[in-house]
Amino acid sequence: MTLTADAPVTTTDEQPKTFDSYNPTTGDVYATYPIDDAAAVQAAVERAREAADWWAGLGFKGRGKYLDQWRAVLARRMNQLADVVYAETGKPHGDAALEVGMAIEHLAWATKHAKKVLGKRHVSSGLVMVNQRATVEYLPRGVVGVIGPWNYPVFTPMGSIAYALAAGNTVVFKPSEFSPAIGTWLVDAFHEVLPDHDVLQIVRGFGETGNALCTSGVDKLAFTGSTRTGKKVLAACAETLTPVVIEAGGKDSIIVDADADVDKAAEAAAWGAFWNAGQTCIGIERAYVHEKVYDRFVDKLVERAKAVQPGVNYGPMTMPAQVEVIRKHIDDAIARGGKALTGGEVTDGFIPATVLVDVPEDALAVTDETFGPTITVRKVTSAQEAIDLTNASEYGLGSAVFSKKNGTWIADKVRSGMTAVNAVLVYAAIPSLPFGGVGQSGIGRIHGEDGLREFAQPKSVVKQLMPAALNVTSFDRGPTEDKLWGSLILTLHGRANQFLKKQ
Structure with missing residues (x-):
């Protein structure tokens, strides 16, 4: 099964040998790279396998030395990397630098906490087995494959790469075909710190390259992308029983209760919906607002949306095909009786911030991931109605709640992997928190202690200290x-x- 991809290819023979990445703002070719076929991917995995024992053998302290040096390189050259992110994604330099900084924070946390989370420790043997001494530790899996996305091409894949490396694995990384230069920059920076061992490598290409990585015999595969492609990754990995962690799509909501601070809720909803042109898996795409504050919230949100300028506050659609998806969702919403209070016009890749109201719950803009700068707003009569509508989605990645008294109560009832109370998206920036969803939003977790254990395998050892007072494990x-x-x-x-x- 081949994973899909939609990027231009430069054909130099009967079969494409190279591909181009483009600056989505100008349309100019930014970089050209060779397409790594199945043989190239397999060779990279074999090199990673050869380096795996050496890397694992360094121990937490030895690995930490190199990871800290890599972190320092990233920090010193943050603006340089942000320039590359801007060139390949079109996002403003400030947003690119914010993304890089968050990735550095996660790298630091994973390096610092790996030993505490994964190192050998004693556990209770219980009264029945009191004569046994029990220990558990989490050992490296070996080689981890990482398939990264294009919307946050530094922060998101680093949520797997950093934790996998800190856990003692080697990594073969396939960046999105829309952001190969960013992935190459990250790997090259690591090679400056550690040039003599293939601990972190890159393979580039389209769906065929990703498929080859899935079936290459890696010990775990981490994927971030659409739910549709995530299912194909899961099917491909199933051929070799390769375990996966999949961070897929979302249709996150914000619930605004009757006692919410409306100004702050509207500001947060605008940021959550329109930041990065809505190209955020945990972006806010639905708002359920109590009838007592609905009109004020809508007015404030529309005011905020009108102040947001495409090309200034956010860039263009990085993936050209997404423009048609957004247009389809907006047109469907309006055809079903919805109204665009601002925005709504899709003429090119710079899509204006769009606020939609009176949209039926079975419209595409409510049921499917839009991945653009749009938000639907619906009036509800109670927090429970907002919870029920939120939980009706097949997705369950992130969510947000604004309420002065009942925020935690509402958050506990929302079916999602993560919820922010009186804020949006902030859980992604807290390295100690696990990140991931339920339902169609994925399998497993990255970040935090769960993220470290995701890339390790538990090893239990029991040693008898003395004969048992009651020997029940014998034919005697x-x-x-x-x-x-x-x-x-x-x-x-x-x-x-x-x-x-x-x-």
């Missing part, structure tokens, strides 16, 4: 041992059973 066990075993279990657990019977 007889009726006396069986009776004593029954008495022991009854003594340890029988009181709880008696208590439950009385209830």
Whole structure:
């Protein structure tokens, strides 16, 4: 099964050998790279396999030395990398620098906490096995494949790369075909720190290259992208029983309760919906607003949306095909009785911030991921109605709640992997929090302790300290041992059973 891709290809023979990345703002070719075929991908994985034992053998402290040096390089050259991000994605330099800085923060956290989270530790053996000494540690998996997206081409793949490296794995990274120069820059910076071992490598190309990585025998595959492509990744990895972590699409909502600070809620909704031209997997695409504050919220949101300028506050659509998706969603919403209070016109890749109201819940702009600078707003009569509408989506990535009294209560009832109360998107910037969704939004987690363990495998070791007072794991066990075993279990657990019977 081949993963899909939609980027221009330069044909130098009967088969394409190279491909171009473009500056979406100007349309100019920014860089040209060779397409790595299945043989090239396999060779990269084999090199990573050869380096894996060396990298794992360094231990947490040894690996940390190189990761800290890489982090320092990224920090010193943050503006240089931001320039490359701007050139390949079109996002403003300030947003690019924000993305790079967040990635550096995650790299620092993963490096610092890897030993504490993954290192060997003693665990209780319990009363029954008190004569045993039990330990658990989390060992590197070996080689991890990472397939990154184009919307946050530094921050998002680093959420897998940094944690996988800190856990002791080597990595083969395939960036999006829309951002190969960014991926190349990251890997080249690592090679400056560690030039002699293939700990982090890059492969470039389209869906065929990604498919080859999925079936190459890597020990785990981390993918970020659309739900549709994520399902293809899962199917391809299933051929070799390769475990996956998939961060897929979202249709996140913001719930604005009756007691919310409307000004702050509208400001947050605008940022969550329109930042990066809406090309954010955890972007806010739906708003459910209590009827008591609905009119004020809509007025404030429209005011905010009108002040946002495409080409100034955010760039163009990085992927040209997304323009038609956004146009289709807006047109469908209006055809079904919705109204665009601002924006709504899709003439080129610079799409204006669009606020849609009176949109039915079965419209594409409500059910499907738009991935553009749009938001639908619906009036609700209660927080519970907003919760029910939010949870009706097949997606469940992130969410936001604005309420002075009931924010946590509402957040606990929302079906999503992450929820921010009186803020939006902030959980992505907190390295200690796991990041991921439920339902059609993906499998597994990156970031935090869960993200480190995602790229490691638990190893349990038990050592007998003394002979057991009651040996039940032997064919020498007889009726006396069986009776004593029954008495022991009854003594340890029988009181709880008696208590439950009385209830």
